[in-house]
Amino acid sequence: LIYGTELNNPDNLRPVEIAFERGINYFDTAPSYNRGLAEATLAKVFNTSAKRDNIFIATKVTAFCPTRNRLYREIFEKLSRSKQDEIRIKAAKLREGCGIERPEYFMVYWPGQQQQMDGAFISDAMKDEFGEKVERSPELKKAIVSSVEESLKRMGADYIDVLHCPHAAATPEEIRNPMINETFNELKKQGKVRFLGFSTHHGMAELLKTAIELGYFDVVMLAYNVINHAFLDHILRDARESGIGLIAMKAAMAVATPYDPAKVPVPEWRVRKLNTIIPEEMKLQVKAFLWALQNQDISAVNAGMYTEEMVIENLAVVGRKVELKLA
Numbered sequence: 001l002i003y004g005t006e007l008n009n010p011d012n013l014r015p016v017e018i019a020f021e022r023g024i025n026y027f028d029t030a031p032s033y034n035r036g037l038a039e040a041t042l043a044k045v046f047n048t049s050a051k052r053d054n055i056f057i058a059t060k061v062t063a064f065c066p067t068r069n070r071l072y073r074e075i076f077e078k079l080s081r082s083k084q085d086e087i088r089i090k091a092a093k094l095r096e097g098c099g100i101e102r103p104e105y106f107m108v109y110w111p112g113q114q115q116q117m118d119g120a121f122i123s124d125a126m127k128d129e130f131g132e133k134v135e136r137s138p139e140l141k142k143a144i145v146s147s148v149e150e151s152l153k154r155m156g157a158d159y160i161d162v163l164h165c166p167h168a169a170a171t172p173e174e175i176r177n178p179m180i181n182e183t184f185n186e187l188k189k190q191g192k193v194r195f196l197g198f199s200t201h202h203g204m205a206e207l208l209k210t211a212i213e214l215g216y217f218d219v220v221m222l223a224y225n226v227i228n229h230a231f232l233d234h235i236l237r238d239a240r241e242s243g244i245g246l247i248a249m250k251a252a253m254a255v256a257t258p259y260d261p262a263k264v265p266v267p268e269w270r271v272r273k274l275n276t277i278i279p280e281e282m283k284l285q286v287k288a289f290l291w292a293l294q295n296q297d298i299s300a301v302n303a304g305m306y307t308e309e310m311v312i313e314n315l316a317v318v319g320r321k322v323e324l325k326l327a
Contacts, residue, residue: 001289001318002058002247003311004304005029005038012306016045019311020055028221028247028302030060030167031151043156052157058219059151059160060167060199065174067143069119071134072126091125100170100203105231109201109223109253111263117202120170127173140179148192162219163193170202172210181216195219201250204228208235212242221247221302225254226274226291236297249302251292252285276327283313290317294324 003019005027016027029038039059046052076084095117100106108114127135134140144165151160163184169175175198187193197219200207204222211217220239224232225248236246255271257264271284278287292301303314 001293001314002026002028002300002302004249004302005041006033006304007038007306008041009034009037010041010044013041013045015305015308015311016041018308019305019315020045020051022311022315024311024315025054026056026058026300028058029155030062030164031147031154032060032062032167036154039151039154043154047156056161057155057157058162058164058197058221059155061144061147061163061165062167063143063147064140064166064180065120065168065170067139068134068174068177069123071137071139072123072130073119075130075133076122076126087122087125091121094124095121098171098203098206102231105228106202107223107225107227107250107254108264109250109257111259113201116168117170120174124171124173135177136179140177141183144179144183145187148187152192159191160193162195162197163187164197164199164219164221166198169198169200169207172203172206175207175210175217176214181214197221197245199249205231205235208232208239208244211244212239215242217244219245219247221249223250224248224292224295224298225251225288226277227254227270229295233295233297236295240297240299245299246297247300247302248292248295248298251301252288252303255288256284273327277324278322279325280322282317286313286317289314290320290322291324293317293320294322 001024003024008016027042029042031039042057046055165180166174184193184196195218197217199221201223208220211220239246255266255274257266274287274291278291289301289303292298305311305314
């Protein structure tokens with residue numbers, strides 16, 4: 001089980017301390033989590049080399065995709081209205097054709113999530129014609145290097161174990177960008193990063209297929225849960241056999257949400273499905289983690305935690321094997 005730090009802050013260190021004391025040694029964070037406070041929390045807890053060297057820390061380059069989209073947007077805004085319309089039509093066809101928003105495959109995990117993909121598909125629609133001006137832009141390298149330097153400073157660390165770049169990739173074209181691996185390798189030679197990954201909530205099957213083809217991503221963290229697994233199980237096996245470590249996230253958010261349910265609805269049928277597969281009485285979120293942990297192709301499951309109670313409840317399912325019923 002991985003400790004997800006999204007809602008953590010330095011005024012509440014005890015949940016992280018308890019997790020470490022009870023054997024969790026992998027902590028997932030990002031510069032955007034709680035406005036940088038999540039990374040600062042890890043700095044407070046793992047404040048000695050003895051502690052730091054006994055844990056695994058993953059953080060992300062949140063700025064990568066927004067920077068790429070901004071570079072394309074700056075070109076887009078200088079084009080004629082007719083050319084802009086042509087690009088929008090192409091982007092819509094790409095979005096529809098890839099099946100990224102198929103029912104039960106695409107799920108809304110946070111308010112405004114679908115808007116994240118708007119820029120990605122406009123960028124992809126422009127790549128063939130304008131990619132030479134963007135895909136090797138020094139601004140992309142700067143976004144990666146600056147993010148790493150700032151994360152290291154906030155965490156009081158000398159190195160990052162896993163660097164997820166991009167943070168929240170939506171399309172294969174984003175992870176194909178050559179600046180990612182080139183910049184990562186430079187940072188690795190400097191001893192600042194160890195392994196390369198990316199995280200994704202959308203279009204995970206095509207992204208995994210692309211990662212296998214590229215051959216240089218060590219880790220992929222993807223939205224994987226009791227609702228969307230049928231779209232992914234076959235490619236998970238291929239990815240694991242190719243040497244990619246797989247981390248499931250959003251296992252619980254498919255059946256429960258911390259947000260306003262009017263903005264992030266969770267249909268009751270999802271809850272019934274999970275309860276049919278694992279009828280045992282326990283908190284719904286914990287049951288979702290237990291379900292994901294049964295997949296041997298998954299290396300670990302990311303569980304967002306920010307209270308002592310959550311740490312203790314979630315750790316109770318680690319190592320457990322259950323018989324999954326037919327839904």
